[in-house]
Amino acid sequence: xxxxxxxxxxxxxxxxxxxxxxxxxxxxxxxxxxxxxxxxxxxxxxxxxxxxxxxxxxxxxxxxxxxxxxxxxxxxxxxxxxxxxxxxxxxxxxxxxxxxxxxxxxxxxxxxxxxxxxxxxxxxxxxxxxxxxxxxxxxxxxxxxxxxxxxxxxxxxxxxxxxxxxxxxxxxxxxxxxxxxxxxxxxxxxxxxxxxxxxxxxxxxxxxxxxxxxxxxxxxxxxxxxxxxxxxxxxxxxxxxxxxxxxxxxxxxxxxxxxxxxxxxxxxxxxxxxxxxxxxxxxxxxxxxxxxxxxxxxxxxxxxxxxxxxxxxxxxxxxxxxxxxxxxxxxxxxxxxxxxxxxxxxxxxxxxxxxxxxxxxxxxxxxxxxxxxxxxxxxxxxxxxxxxxxxxxxxxxxxxxxxxxxxxxxxxxxxxxxxxxxxxxxxxxxxxxxxxxxxxxxxxxxxxxxxxxxxxxxxxxxxxxxxxxxxxxxxxxxxxxxxxxxxxxxxxxxxxxxxxxxxxxxxxxxxxxxxxxxxxxxxxxxxxxxxxxxxxxxxxxxxxxxxxxxxxxxxxxxxxxxxx
Amino acid sequence: xxxxxxxxxxxxxxxxxxxxxxxxxxxxxxxxxxxxxxxxxxxxxxxxxxxxxxxxxxxxxxxxxxxxxxxxxxxxxxxxxxxxxxxxxxxxxxxxxxxxxxxxxxxxxxxxxxxxxxxxxxxxxxxxxxxxxxxxxxxxxxxxxxxxxxxxxxxxxxx
Numbered sequence: 072x073x074x075x076x077x078x079x080x081x082x083x084x085x086x087x088x089x090x091x092x093x094x095x096x097x098x099x100x101x102x103x104x105x106x107x108x109x110x111x112x113x114x115x116x117x118x119x120x121x122x123x124x125x126x127x128x129x130x131x132x133x134x135x136x137x138x139x140x141x142x143x144x145x146x147x148x149x150x151x152x153x154x155x156x157x158x159x160x161x162x163x164x165x166x167x168x169x170x171x172x173x174x175x176x177x178x179x180x181x182x183x184x185x186x187x188x189x190x191x192x193x194x195x196x197x198x199x200x201x202x203x204x205x206x207x208x209x210x211x212x213x214x215x216x217x218x219x220x221x222x223x224x225x226x227x228x229x230x231x232x233x234x235x236x237x238x239x240x241x242x243x244x245x246x247x248x249x250x251x252x253x254x255x256x257x258x259x260x261x262x263x264x265x266x267x268x269x270x271x272x273x274x275x276x277x278x279x280x281x282x283x284x285x286x287x288x289x290x291x292x293x294x295x296x297x298x299x300x301x302x303x304x305x306x307x308x309x310x311x312x313x314x315x316x317x318x319x320x321x322x323x324x325x326x327x328x329x330x331x332x333x334x335x336x337x338x339x340x341x342x343x344x345x346x347x348x349x350x351x352x353x354x355x356x357x358x359x360x361x362x363x364x365x366x367x368x369x370x371x372x373x374x375x376x377x378x379x380x381x382x383x384x385x386x387x388x389x390x391x392x393x394x395x396x397x398x399x400x401x402x403x404x405x406x407x408x409x410x411x412x413x414x415x416x417x418x419x420x421x422x423x424x425x426x427x428x429x430x431x432x433x434x435x436x437x438x439x440x441x442x443x444x445x446x447x448x449x450x451x452x453x454x455x456x457x458x459x460x461x462x463x464x465x466x467x468x469x470x471x472x473x474x475x476x477x478x479x480x481x482x483x484x485x486x487x488x489x490x491x492x493x494x495x496x497x498x499x500x501x502x503x504x505x506x507x508x509x510x511x512x513x514x515x516x517x518x519x520x521x522x523x524x525x526x527x528x529x530x531x532x533x534x535x536x537x538x539x540x541x542x543x544x545x546x547x548x549x550x551x552x553x554x555x556x557x558x559x560x561x562x563x564x565x566x567x568x569x570x571x572x573x574x575x576x577x578x579x580x581x582x583x584x585x586x587x588x589x590x591x592x593x594x595x596x597x598x599x600x601x602x603x604x605x606x607x608x609x610x611x612x613x614x615x616x617x618x619x620x621x622x623x624x625x626x627x628x629x630x631x632x633x634x635x
Numbered sequence: 636x637x638x639x640x641x642x643x644x645x646x647x648x649x650x651x652x653x654x655x656x657x658x659x660x661x662x663x664x665x666x667x668x669x670x671x672x673x674x675x676x677x678x679x680x681x682x683x684x685x686x687x688x689x690x691x692x693x694x695x696x697x698x699x700x701x702x703x704x705x706x707x708x709x710x711x712x713x714x715x716x717x718x719x720x721x722x723x724x725x726x727x728x729x730x731x732x733x734x735x736x737x738x739x740x741x742x743x744x745x746x747x748x749x750x751x752x753x754x755x756x757x758x759x760x761x762x763x764x765x766x767x768x769x770x771x772x773x774x775x776x777x778x779x780x781x782x783x784x785x786x787x788x789x790x791x792x793x794x
Contacts, residue, residue, distance in 0.1 A: 377699050
């Protein structure tokens with residue numbers, strides 16, 4: 072068999088894995104691979120304007136499609152610019168493979184130009200990582216990397232690839248199977264444990280299903296819906312689980328946690344049995360741990376054993392794939408009589424709905440509601456930045472399908488939403504992709520406007536512009552005596568900094584601005600009709616807050632409601 | 636807080652030790668000792684890790700170790716029967732003949748060994764379980780210990 076270069080082996084391996092899109096940025100030690108990709112027909116290289124844009128785009132692509140997202144960067148600063156995006160993917164269990172160039176093998180460890188120890192730097196934020204020092208190991212490494220990224224609890228894998236390995240020659244033989252002695256994820260749930268859930272359920276009077284991003288990752292949404300409807304148990308989802316259960320269903324409690332619905336938080340706290348599926352009892356969900364659901368028997372279905380009993384004591388753990396386990400569980404569960412329980416929940420729903428005080432100014436909640444109204448019959452994907460924009464987008468849009476909500480959950484990464492929208496749009500060209508942004512977050516990766524314009528990626532950005540780093544300002548208002556340290560973005564001389572309309576136009580995108588409530592619907596309609604990327608700057612009520620809110624360290628039924 | 640002894644079988648690849656040590660440091664777990672070496676199969680290494688922890692954290696440590704791709708098996712030896720050894724080198728002041736005579740007696744009675752004798756110091760080696768080693772240290776302390784180095788515990792499950 073003839074020898075081919077490492078760069079060629081990498082590309083052939085990517086073909087084997089079905090990769091069609093790569094997000095990246097070139098650089099010196101990545102040149103052999105870039106040069107090979109230049110002629111590539113089956114894989115499209117998407118040039119972002121910052122490596123962080125590339126990794127978030129790969130992540131958005133993965134979340135929208137369910138496939139592995141791929142990004143590349145050069146060594147040193149290129150590679151370190153991936154770190155935030157890799158950590159984002161790691162926290163939310165998103166399968167990506169990041170390929171970084173590295174200085175040649177003989178220079179590794181010598182503080183060479185643009186050298187960084189990427190395997191060392193990304194060790195705590197990857198599911199696994201590799202430094203390939205022998206071209207003969209490359210094909211096997213790529214095979215393993217994709218296998219690890221997408222199987223079990225998914226996550227990011229990094230391959231650090233020295234420039235000489237890209238140039239060295241080896242025969243190409245792509246392995247058919249992966250053999251990793253220490254990595255054998257459990258998929259089938261223990262039948263005895265599944266039986267115990269069904270038995271416990273027979274005694275429960277006030278059960279709640281608490282579903283997380285694991286439902287979406289395992290494709291278990293049908294099984295989850297079946298479980299809820301068959302048993303008549305209400306469902307609350309985490310932020311990562313939005314879209315896992317149709318929020319227009321009468322059994323839906325919406326999102327729980329710090330900015331969850333009051334009725335979800337009360338239901339969890341008053342429940343006598345929690346069925347947690349693919350959720351990890353994040354502190355933003357549990358609030359004060361020792362006061363969390365004091366009377367509930369806790370069932371936890373998760374593919375990752377280390378998630379079980381990490382924060383909350385679990386009575387019935389079941390390790391395995393959510394879809395397989397729920398399918399088994401559905402065989403043995405029965406409809407329960409939860410009339411009293413539903414009555415109580417409906418009372419909370421009626422008394423404490425998600426609401427806001429409408430007025431003359433543009434309320435961000437209203438904007439999100441109108442986005443939903445105008446797109447509910449379409450294939451729409453919402454991405455978000457992080458902060459108030461993210462929470463309003465989570466609360467006031469009604470998610471009914473999985474993979475339609477794309478947001479940085481665990482790490483809370485500002486600057487995520489826009490590049491993620493680009494990745495999602497590339498993965499789902501037929502969908503309407505809207506990034507709901509804040510004026511602070513959008514500035515963190517705004518350079519990707521160039522990517523969207525050049526590649527004619529028609530993402531829409533709605534900036535809920537209040538001139539503040541809004542969520543931090545909210546905390547300062549509530550807990551720091553209104554001392555707005557470093558959160559006003561329009562302080563001093565500049566009243567609107569930057570001018571997002573001119574900025575969008577300078578990149579060749581469409582820029583629009585509205586300041587009055589009656590402009591919201593026409594502007595959104597115009598935005599949706601406009602071809603190509605659009606940035607809509609919405610000047611919202613400057614000091615609007617996100618409610619309900621559980622103050623940090625409080626029990627989750629101890630909420631600030633904000634409205635009289 | 637109790638001490639626990641974990642025996643961890645891992646792939647014998649570069650970077651594995653850093654992965655394990657990094658897991659402990661990133662999560663704020665304290666390692667008492669960590670000893671590592673190749674096994675009967677050169678593809679694998681065995682690490683013996685002694686940690687001070689409570690049961691709940693230990694459970695997390697075991698799960699997190701198992702999560703690492705390069706970790707093949709984690710055994711908690713603490714509850715069961717196991718044999719453990721540690722090697723220690725102790726440098727003791729020995730400037731006169733009387734002291735040296737006494738040190739030789741101690742060494743003979745404990746099964747330790749003098750591995751180096753200079754003009755001012757002797758270096759004593761002992762291998763044994765924690766109890767034996769601590770006992771030797773106490774016997775030697777009055778003579779003036781100037782340096783100690785120990786390997787950390789290695790352990791195997793008893794048959």
